[in-house]
Amino acid sequence: MLKMFRLVMVLFAASYTALAGAADMGAMVMHPWVREAPPTAAALGAFMVLQNHGAKPLVLVGAESAAAGEVQLHRTVMADGMAKMIRQNSIEIPAGGQVEFKPGDYHLMLMKPKQVLKAGDKVGITLKFKDGSSLPATFEVRAGMAMPMNHGNMHSGH
Known part of the structure; x- marks a missing residue:
């Protein structure tokens, strides 16, 4: 029984350290929102400003959410006059900078x-970084194209 307790405590400490890592390095999620979509939508877009107040670049390599089967990193680019969504393996947030x-x-x-x-619904999304750290944030579902600028919606990994 004591072995099991110790194992649980070690796992808890390790997961807390990983979650705190990105926030400790100065990562912050601002203005997080998810675009509302029809009930039959196979995917939803999520948006934010990801800031890096640290001295080293951060590399976002993934995300996860209990609200979706999978969360992918994407970028929309123009090619031959058409917008195409391209899956990204990683997105670098420069030291002292941000990516919108x-x-x-x-x-x-x-x-x-x-x-x-x-x-009005809330969606938890955890961002995953190349260094193994994570940053949880709460995203609000918004109708249409609304881009919230309410600074009360700022989130960090505290």
Whole structure:
């Protein structure tokens, strides 16, 4: 029994350290939102500003959410006069800089939503970085193309 308790405590400490890592390095999610989509949508777009207040670049390599079967990193690019979504393996956030995830550019794709999300719903998404750290954030579902600028929606990995 004591061995099991120690194992649980070690695993808890390790997961807490990984979650705290990105926030400790100065990563911050601002203005997180998910675009509301029809109930039959196979994917939803998620947007934010990802800031890096640290002295080293951060490399985003993935994300996960209990609200979706998979979360992918994407970028919309123009090719031959047509917009194409291209899956990204990673996105670098420069030291002291930020990357804006917005419609028509970088964004997260919540593939195979597990439930219908409506305006006002909250979605937890955890960002995963190359160094093994994670940053959880809460995204609000918004109708249409609304880009919130409410600074009360700022999130960091505290």
